[in-house]
Amino acid sequence: MNNIPETSPRQSHPHRFPHRGLLPEGSYFTLTWTIGYDYGGMTTVALERSSAFARLDNRRVEILTLSPEMKGLDRERELRAAGSIDRKVKVRNLWQDLTSWSDRKLRRMVGTVDPDPTAADDVITRTGQEWTEQRNDSEDSLLQADRYHDRGHLLVIDRQDMKKPGRRGGRRITLFDREQTVIAQWSTARDFYQAWLDIVIGDKPSYLICDSAFVGNFIHEYRRDNVILCMVNHNHFLADANDEPTGALAEDKFGYLRQLDGFDLATTLTDSQRVAMEGLDLSAGKLATVSNLTDDLHGDPDRPRPRSRGSMVARLSPQKRVEDAIAAVASVVADGQQVTLDVYGDGDDRPMLSELIESGNAAGRVTLHGHVDGAKSNFLSSSFSLLTSRFEGQGLVVLESMSAGCIPICYAVDYGPADIIEHGTDGFLVAPGDVDGLAAAISTFLSLPEDEVSRMRRNAVARAADFFHDPIVRRWGEVLAAQPFVPIIRAENARAEVRTAEVTADGVSVTLSVSDLGGSTPEQMFISWKSRTGTFYGRVEAHSSKELITADIPLSRIEPITEEYVDFSLDLVFGRGFERVRLACSEDSALSSSAALHLYSSKHGNLSGRFIRDGLTSTS
Known part of the structure; x- marks a missing residue:
């Protein structure tokens, strides 16, 4: 298993149905928790990517699910009948397997x-x-x-x-x-799931792509020499989309965001999010941008369509902020312009939004259609679309709108719209939360000369083509082929010991030594910290000088922490190996605190800190 050859995205091997070389050779698996009947954008992307891999590279792809709720369902047949997956995509569930296997097959499950x-x-x-x-x-x-x-x-x-x-x-x-x-x-359930994955994947070179944040929070420990493990980050990574990038991480992603170096590859949908995550040292070179793929809706830029007709595909939830779209349309109507908006999607905000429509100038102008299968096809007959989200992973509906020749008018939120749209060329960008600006952009679009609108529609269709299946699958081939099947380096016995730790006017300075690396030399090292409660996490690169390792944590990185206790560790990155080691404090460790942050050795003998906000200095 340690001598798996490196592969190329152009390399092909004989098969009954020969692969086309878009992806490196190996077995392909998509991992998620479940595939429900009312799934959202993340599952849609996972299904479409799996199908694009199967169709364009002529290969089998298995979608692996772990939820017991999938037992007894024939989701593969249902999804194929609905046209949601390619015929070469298989859907497999842990519990379907276990409850149907013979004892002989069950005995392949290895306990821990x-x-x-x-x-x-x-x-x-x-x-x-x-x-x-x-x-x-x-x-x-x-x-x-x-x-x-x-x-x-x-x-x-x-x-x-x-x-x-x-x-x-x-x-x-x-x-x-x-x-x-x-x-x-x-x-642990984690070890149980891994035993099943070992059977399903086997010992052949394989690529396992995880789309579920819930699964990602524990699957980062599934490290096998023959498995390239990839995590797809589908949405915003901060707890508050409007927060500075030094704040808390998203709670539902906290488990994997602080373990990104445990994956071979972690992808973001946009360059802007990748840069933001790299700016916080969340990964030692494991991040790559691979956009969502979108269908070619064959939008006709010259097709006649009512200029005043707008469409919006969005869940009726606080994140999507549909009330801003309603308010903007009402404002345009109040100014005497003709405009309508059809909203496709459902959610908890529907009663509130219905009342807002009836109480304002939007009655008869905005229609809530609820969930409609294939709602994106309405972009083909609409003139413009709206996106008013608080945050996005990328904004798949923006790409779908542009593919249909429907001009997107979007809040320039993190992340997505600004990475896709060139303002005034193929769409419009508006400051997030600026309802007046959104109304003004709609009015501007309604008043444009017809030849200018046709030009924008052509530009939008051309821009969407950058995200069609073929170029995005080729991009996947590039980033996956860059991951070598070399042995994973493990350093479970590594020990880090603090020599000095001092709170200064500029932050925290730490000097330490490390031992028992098992003969391996880390490619990079980081001092990381995590709040004992909450989701504050961060790290800075550490540097080796002679026998010691030093790191300086800027004050700006720890000032935003609102939780009381914080624990420190040393992160060791070995390429395909990753170990996190708590910082041990001995009697020889010199700790220096301040009035705001008290450094101490915890009851387990590790470096921790307590923020002093009430005059107390007790530790635990």
């Missing part, structure tokens, strides 16, 4: 703890024929789930109150054969 045969005694009395029995606590939190094989016998006991019965804490997942003999056990 010594089997305890008494686990069978934990079984919940079965009350019916459902494949799952659950035990919850008084607050309805799950304490145990028993899963049954399709043939009726007990398959899995997932007990989550191992430390103290009746209270969540400690986990044991046990897999049984038909005789109720323990096959294997795991102490």
Whole structure:
């Protein structure tokens, strides 16, 4: 497994259906949690990318799902019937596999703890024929789930109150054969999922692309020499889209954002987001920009369409800020111009938005159509589109609108619109939250000469072509081919010890030594910090000088932290290897604090800090 050759995106090998060389040779997998019936943009992108890989490079792609809710569903057939996936794309679910496999196949699952045969005694009395029995606590939190094989016998006991019965804490997942003999056990769901992935992927060179933030928060530990692991960042990475880039990270992505060097590759949808993330040293060269791909809607720039007709495809949720679009249309109407807006999408904000339409000048001008399959086709007959989001990963609807020859009028939010649109050439950009500016842009568009509008439509269609399937698949081929299948370097025994740590007027200065690297030399090192609660995280590059490692954390990087305690670590990056080591403090460590930040050795002997905001200096 350690001698896998490097590959080229142009390299081809004989197959029954020969690959076309757009992607490097290997097996391809898309990993997500589930594929529901009301899925959003992230799942849409994952399905379309998988299908584009299959269709354009003539290869099989498997979409892997982990959710037990997928068990019993034939989503592959349903998605193919709906035209959502290519015929060479397969959908596979962990629980569909386990509940149908024979004992011989189940024994391929490798456990991570010594089997305890008494686990069978934990079984919940079965009350019916459902494949799952659950035990919850008084607050309805799950304490145990028993899963049954399709043939009726007990398959899995997932007990989550191992430390103290009746209270969540400690986990044991046990897999049984038909005789109720323990096959294997795991102490975490993460290890359980990895055992299944090992069987599905095998030992051939493979590319595993994860789209789910939830899955990404634990899959970064799935490191195999033969698997190139990629994380796709689909949306904003900060907790507050309007925050400065030194603030807290997005809670739903916190687990993987502080582990980006654990992946071989992490992609952003726009250059601007990649630059912002690199500016915070979130990754040591693992980031690359790979845009969303969009369908060629074959928009005709010269097709007659009512100038006054606008369309908007958006969830009716606070993020999408549809109320601004309604207010802008009402303002344009109040100025005596003819304009309509059709909104396609549904969500919790619908009652509020309906009331807003009726109470203003938008009645009869703005129509909420709810969820409509294939809503993007309405861009073909619309003249302009609106995007008023608070933030975007890229803004797929902007690309769809441009592909249809429909002129986008967008808030220039992070991230996306400004990376796609050239203001006044193929669309319009408006300052985020500026309703008057949005209304003015609509009015400007309505008053443009017809030849100018035709020019903008042609430019929009041409710009959208940069994001059609073929160029984006080729881009994927480039970034994946740049990832070599070299052995992963591990340094689990590495130890970092603080020599000095001082709070200065400029920030925090740290000097330390590192040992037990197992003969490997890190390519880069960073001092990282994480708030003990909340989602504050950051790091700065450390430098080696003789036998010591030094790093300076600027005051501007730690001042925004609002949580009380912060813990420090040393990050070691070895190319395909990544280790995070807490900073040990011994009696010889010299710690110097300030009135605002108290540095101390925690009860486990590691460097931590407490922000002093109430005059107290107690530590834990």
